[in-house]
Amino acid sequence: MDYRRKLQKHFSNSLTKSRCDYLLVGLVGVTIDAHQKFALKYAIIAVIVMTAVAVAVGAISLF
Known part of the structure; x- marks a missing residue:
């Protein structure tokens, strides 16, 4: 039980502290x-392109 509390405290603190507002993108200061x-x-563009390609591949496979 003590370990679970420590883990919950660690994650709640790491999510609220400003120094943890940076993940990997924080390496460049974003x-x-x-x-x-x-x-x-x-x-969004990637989703549209992938959907169009999937539809095209499906249409080609029908013939």
Whole structure:
């Protein structure tokens, strides 16, 4: 039980401290929200392209 409390305390503290607002993108000094705002349009484009390719492959496989 003591180990579980320590683990919960560690994760709750690491999520709320400002020094942990940086993950891997923090190595270059980018905050998570800025990274998400930048990457969102590319993620949407990737989803559209992958869907189009999947539909095209499915259409080709029917013939």
